[in-house]
Amino acid sequence: MFKKILIANRGEIAVRIIRACREMGIETVAVYSTIDKDAIHTKLADEAVCIGPAPSKDSYLNMEQIISATLATGAEAIHPGFGFLSENSKFVKMCEKCNINFIGPSAELIDKMGNKSEARVTMMKVGIPVTPGSKEAVYDVDRGLELARKIGYPIMIKASAGGGGKGMRVARTEEEFSSQFNTAKKEAENAFSDGTMYLEKYMENPRHIEVQILADKYGNVVHLGERDCSIQRRHQKLIEESPSIAISEELRQKMGEIAVRAAREVGYYNAGTIEFLLDKNKNFYFMEMNTRIQVEHPVTEMVTGIDLIKEQIKIAAGYRLSYKQEDIKINGHAIECRINAEDPEHHFMPSPGMIKTLHFPGGKGVRVESALYSNYEIPPQYDSMILKLIVHDDTRELAISKLRSALGEVIIEGVKTNLDFQYELINHPEFENGEIDTGFVERIL
Amino acid sequence: MFEGMFKKTYIKPDKKQRPKKVKKILREIPQVPEGLFQKCDACGHTIYSEDIAENYYICPKCEEYFRIRPRTRISMILDQDSFVEWDTGLETSDPLEFPDYKKKLAHLREVTNLEEAVITGEGSIGGAHVAIAVMGTDFMMGSMGEVVGEKITRAIERATSYKIPILIFCCSGGARMQEGMISLMQMAKTSAALKRHDEAGLLYISILTDPTTGGVTASFAMLGDIILAEPKALIGFAGPRVIEQTIGQKLPEGFQRAEFLLEHGFIDKIVERKNLRYTLATLLNGHV
Numbered sequence: 067m068f069k070k071i072l073i074a075n076r077g078e079i080a081v082r083i084i085r086a087c088r089e090m091g092i093e094t095v096a097v098y099s100t101i102d103k104d105a106i107h108t109k110l111a112d113e114a115v116c117i118g119p120a121p122s123k124d125s126y127l128n129m130e131q132i133i134s135a136t137l138a139t140g141a142e143a144i145h146p147g148f149g150f151l152s153e154n155s156k157f158v159k160m161c162e163k164c165n166i167n168f169i170g171p172s173a174e175l176i177d178k179m180g181n182k183s184e185a186r187v188t189m190m191k192v193g194i195p196v197t198p199g200s201k202e203a204v205y206d207v208d209r210g211l212e213l214a215r216k217i218g219y220p221i222m223i224k225a226s227a228g229g230g231g232k233g234m235r236v237a238r239t240e241e242e243f244s245s246q247f248n249t250a251k252k253e254a255e256n257a258f259s260d261g262t263m264y265l266e267k268y269m270e271n272p273r274h275i276e277v278q279i280l281a282d283k284y285g286n287v288v289h290l291g292e293r294d295c296s297i298q299r300r301h302q303k304l305i306e307e308s309p310s311i312a313i314s315e316e317l318r319q320k321m322g323e324i325a326v327r328a329a330r331e332v333g334y335y336n337a338g339t340i341e342f343l344l345d346k347n348k349n350f351y352f353m354e355m356n357t358r359i360q361v362e363h364p365v366t367e368m369v370t371g372i373d374l375i376k377e378q379i380k381i382a383a384g385y386r387l388s389y390k391q392e393d394i395k396i397n398g399h400a401i402e403c404r405i406n407a408e409d410p411e412h413h414f415m416p417s418p419g420m421i422k423t424l425h426f427p428g429g430k431g432v433r434v435e436s437a438l439y440s441n442y443e444i445p446p447q448y449d450s451m452i453l454k455l456i457v458h459d460d461t462r463e464l465a466i467s468k469l470r471s472a473l474g475e476v477i478i479e480g481v482k483t484n485l486d487f488q489y490e491l492i493n494h495p496e497f498e499n500g501e502i503d504t505g506f507v508e509r510i511l
Numbered sequence: 512m513f514e515g516m517f518k519k520t521y522i523k524p525d526k527k528q529r530p531k532k533v534k535k536i537l538r539e540i541p542q543v544p545e546g547l548f549q550k551c552d553a554c555g556h557t558i559y560s561e562d563i564a565e566n567y568y569i570c571p572k573c574e575e576y577f578r579i580r581p582r583t584r585i586s587m588i589l590d591q592d593s594f595v596e597w598d599t600g601l602e603t604s605d606p607l608e609f610p611d612y613k614k615k616l617a618h619l620r621e622v623t624n625l626e627e628a629v630i631t632g633e634g635s636i637g638g639a640h641v642a643i644a645v646m647g648t649d650f651m652m653g654s655m656g657e658v659v660g661e662k663i664t665r666a667i668e669r670a671t672s673y674k675i676p677i678l679i680f681c682c683s684g685g686a687r688m689q690e691g692m693i694s695l696m697q698m699a700k701t702s703a704a705l706k707r708h709d710e711a712g713l714l715y716i717s718i719l720t721d722p723t724t725g726g727v728t729a730s731f732a733m734l735g736d737i738i739l740a741e742p743k744a745l746i747g748f749a750g751p752r753v754i755e756q757t758i759g760q761k762l763p764e765g766f767q768r769a770e771f772l773l774e775h776g777f778i779d780k781i782v783e784r785k786n787l788r789y790t791l792a793t794l795l796n797g798h799v
Contacts, residue, residue, distance in 0.1 A: 093521055104512060109515075110513075112521060134557075142541060160547070160559065164544065
């Protein structure tokens with residue numbers, strides 16, 4: 067087992083990973099940018115190294131600095147968290163060359179599944195249903211138009227190297243295809259330095275169901291059930307829950323098996339998520355695979371009782387999975403609510419600033435993941451998510467009641483947050499009866 | 512806030528500080544492999560070597576051009592797998608029996624994997640058949656002695672007989688002093704071969720790279736029908752100190768850099784390294 071791990075991230079996920087390491091008796095190294103010098107993850111870790119100035123590209127994305135910090139402190143492994151370098155195959159290759167264990171899959175796996183259009187082709191080869199769309203990558207608008215005609219409108223134009231909702235546009239008719247394609251392509255070039263696009267048949271308000279998988283380096287793969295992440299605003303998730311109320315036990319098993327098959331097919335190891343879209347007729351389609359731990363991993367942890375971060379570390383250290391598929395049981399229902407420092411009244415603009423009064427809820431089945439403390443100054447340079455509230459109870463109804471109570475108890479003063487907006491969402495009758503899809507939030511707004 | 516307040520992982524309940532003896536555990540200690548990172552001499556940043564190679568051996572942070580080896584240049588410029596090397600195995604006769612010269616050459620051959628300061632041969636660029644000579648500073652600062660002169664002359668003559676253009680990538684500290692007069696003679700020899708090539712109506716493109724100085728500048732480097740240069744390359748004959756002392760004046764800003772030469776009509780065009788292959792392909796295919 068590793069003696070020391072460096073956490074190449076910040077905020078609540080850095081705290082989460084440090085906590086898992088502390089529990090395992092593994093020493094931790096935190097890295098921070100100059101503006102994060104008072105962040106709590108730097109105090110909680112056993113050591114902390116400053117890796118650069120505030121902009122992410124000079125600090126949390128600075129591969130040389132992070133590698134140097136790892137070597138200087140004698141850390142044997144790096145946990146990348148999510149975002150930043152977690153799916154950067156170049157960084158993983160660098161780690162491999164320097165004999166540093168990267169807690170995640172290999173560089174080739176990241177490249178294979180990170181190239182979204184290629185991933186679709188790989189899945190198609192093994193008979194896994196994918197969203198109807200282009201079989202190949204699309205490099206220019208004329209080819210795109212040709213393919214779009216065959217697939218049928220409306221068309222979703224997506225970036226092959228994409229993620230986080232960037233480089234995506236919908237073309238409802240042939241007339242708007244060219245301009246939407248070119249806009250999406252430009253966005254992709256700016257965000258990912260890669261303007262390779264692909265097309266999918268646009269599904270009207272599908273449900274977003276993702277399956278968590280864990281695989282060790284010996285070919286053992288299990289799935290840990292699904293998460294329903296349909297509540298999104300502009301492709302950013304707001305509320306996630308497990309299990310999904312939209313799928314039957316039979317469908318759950320089927321999707322789980324397919325997810326495991328997909329992971330096995332590519333030789334995947336460590337934690338990963340297979341994302342599916344579910345249409346109104348309960349047909350599911352592979353959309354993409356995320357080769358990292360995800361923000362919403364706590365809901366899976368609550369219903370399965372498995373600590374995903376610890377499992378990631380164990381897998382990276384060469385341990386075999388200590389359970390089989392039949393050992394995995396889904397108990398009760400868990401819901402996560404993301405709180406962001408943003409102003410819902412002004413187009414959800416980020417709202418950094420100093421935290422004044424802070425109060426977190428507690429109690430049975432109430433879990434808070436946050437890096438906030440009183441008088442903490444939220445810097446403007448990074449993601450606006452500041453807190454995750456997760457609740458767990460025996461049924462969805464009970465979980466919703468618990469979420470209402472717990473969310474109602476959260477106090478964050480000093481910055482604007484989407485707390486009240488979330489409160490509105492979970493009290494909405496559509497949320498209660500579970501008739502939610504990816505269009506839900508837009509309907510509320 | 513919270514500084515030093517959280518109980519650290521390595522603190523055992525009954526001990527107040529880190530245990531003194533840290534057991535040496537046999538495991539693979541992360542090490543940076545040699546050459547994985549490089550320091551840019553211009554901006555001082557440590558750069559991932561692969562990034563430099565992918566960026567045409569230009570510093571991704573400050574755009575400083577690194578000097579490149581002849582074989583690297585050939586792989587950047589010529590069509591893949593088109594290069595055929597000429598005239599290997601040539602060795603100097605050490606005409607002056609210069610002390611330690613042979614020893615130095617033997618050492619350099621081992622360390623650089625080069626036989627001499629120039630590699631010559633033929634290949635194609637964008638399909639156009641060319642003769643090519645590429646010099647490099649790794650071997651005795653790219654200085655020209657009888658082997659360099661002979662290889663270049665043979666390359667020019669072969670180009671003349673095949674009726675193909677010749678490209679010479681110039682890079683040199685000047686004539687090789689260890690071979691005295693023989694080195695200086697190479698200036699005349701190469702120039703004469705170029706004259707015959709020119710009389711045959713054939714094309715010679717010289718590409719000046721950093722640094723191109725001394726006897727090489729004063730002979731074949733400046734005889735190109737088309738003279739190209741890389742940005743900021745040092746191109747001159749005598750060194751700046753010698754010039755300053757001779758004329759008794761301070762030299763202007765940017766003196767002897769490619770941009771200065773362009774302004775004063777000594778070269779035809781400055782071409783960025785990433786555009787060199789395309790530019791040469793255009794010139795060669797247009798010329799035919």
